[in-house]
Amino acid sequence: xxxxxxATLVAFxxxxxxxAIEVNDNLSINGFIDxxxxxxxxxxxxxxxxxxxxxxxxxxLLNVGSVSGxxxxxxxxxxxxxxxxxxxxxxxxxxxxxxxxGRYGSALxxxxxxxxxxxxxxRAYNATYNFGDVDSASVEGLTVAYSAEDFSVAVSFExxxxxxxxxxxxxxxxxxxxxxxxxxxxxAGYFVDNGVAGAERDVFGLxxxxxxxxxxxxxxxxSANDDVAAxxxxxxxxxxxxxxxxxxxxxxxxxxxxTSSTNEYSKITIAPNYALTDSLGAILEYSDTDSGTxxxxxxxxxxxxxxxx
Numbered sequence: 435x436x437x438x439x440x441a442t443l444v445a446f447x448x449x450x451x452x453x454a455i456e457v458n459d460n461l462s463i464n465g466f467i468d469x470x471x472x473x474x475x476x477x478x479x480x481x482x483x484x485x486x487x488x489x490x491x492x493x494x495l496l497n498v499g500s501v502s503g504x505x506x507x508x509x510x511x512x513x514x515x516x517x518x519x520x521x522x523x524x525x526x527x528x529x530x531x532x533x534x535x536g537r538y539g540s541a542l543x544x545x546x547x548x549x550x551x552x553x554x555x556x557r558a559y560n561a562t563y564n565f566g567d568v569d570s571a572s573v574e575g576l577t578v579a580y581s582a583e584d585f586s587v588a589v590s591f592e593x594x595x596x597x598x599x600x601x602x603x604x605x606x607x608x609x610x611x612x613x614x615x616x617x618x619x620x621x622a623g624y625f626v627d628n629g630v631a632g633a634e635r636d637v638f639g640l641x642x643x644x645x646x647x648x649x650x651x652x653x654x655x656x657s658a659n660d661d662v663a664a665x666x667x668x669x670x671x672x673x674x675x676x677x678x679x680x681x682x683x684x685x686x687x688x689x690x691x692x693t694s695s696t697n698e699y700s701k702i703t704i705a706p707n708y709a710l711t712d713s714l715g716a717i718l719e720y721s722d723t724d725s726g727t728x729x730x731x732x733x734x735x736x737x738x739x740x741x742x743x
Contacts, residue, residue: 465492472736541609558689584614603628648677
C-alpha cells in the first residue's frame with residue numbers, strides 16, 4: 435500500500451496531505467510524528483547508530499473566501515526547539531492566477547516533501563541535491579502562479595529563510611507541472627541562486643511519475659552549474675514502488691550524484707513499507723552507497739515509523 439504520498443502529487447509543495455481534521459469551516463489540522471532506528475557502517479569513518487524521534491509536525495490549514503493559508507510548526511531530531519517550517523497565505527483570483535507570500539518549500543525535486551511524503555527513509559542524494567527538502571531548504575518570498583486544467587506554472591522570488599537582502603540578491607525559481615497525459619505527472623523547473631559574488635548557482639530539474647496498475651515509476655534528472663569551475667554537477671534517480679497488497683508495498687530506488695567534477699556517488703535502496711493501520715506506517719530500508727573512490731563506502735539499515743493525522 436502506498437501509505438506515503440510522493441511529493442509530485444502535491445502541487446508546488448505549498449500544502450501538506452489532503453487529509454486533515456476539520457475544526458470549523460475555516461480551519462483544519464493535520465500532521466505527523468516520525469521516529470526511527472538506523473545503523474550505518476562506514477568504511478572510512480566512525481559507524482553510527484541512532485534510535486529516537488526524528489520529527490513532529492503540526493499543520494494549521496486556513497481557508498477564508500479567496501484567501502488560504504498554512505502554518506507548519508515542527509521540531510526535529512528529538513530537540514525541544516520548535517520552528518516555523520512554513521507560514522504563508524495565498525490570494526487566488528477567478529482566472530487561475532494566485533499570489534503566495536511567506537515562508538514555504540521549493541516546488542522542485544521529486545523528494546521535496548516531509549518524511550511523511552516519501553517512499554523511503556533516506557533521500558536519494560543524501561544531503562547534496564535536496565534543494566527541495568522543505569526541512570532544510572525553506573525560503574521566504576513571493577510566488578506568482580497560474581493554474582489551468584492540465585498544467586500549472588509558478589515563479590517564486592525568494593531568499594533563504596532569515597536572509598538579509600542587503601548582503602544577497604533575490605533568488606528566482608520557475609516551476610511547471612503538466613498532468614495532461616493519463617496517469618502521468620511531469621514537473622520541470624529552473625532555480626537561480628544569486629548568492630554572493632563568486633558563489634552563484636543555476637539548477638535545472640526535471641522529474642516525472644507514471645502509475646500503471648499497482649506500480650508507480652518515478653525518475654528525476656538534475657543539472658547544477660556553479661561559478662566555481664570545478665563544480666558543474668549532475669544527479670539522477672529512478673524509483674519503482676509496487677503495491678503487493680492493500681497494506682504491503684516495496685520501493686526500489688537507484689541514484690547517482692556528483693559533489694564535484696571528480697567525486698561521484700551511487701546509491702541503491704530497497705525499502706518495503708507496511709501500513710500497520712490507516713494512520714501508522716512502517717518502512718524497513720537497506721541502502722548501499724558507493725563513492726567510486728576506495729574506502730569511503732557505506733551501508734545503512736533503518737526502520738522508520740510514521741504516524742499521520
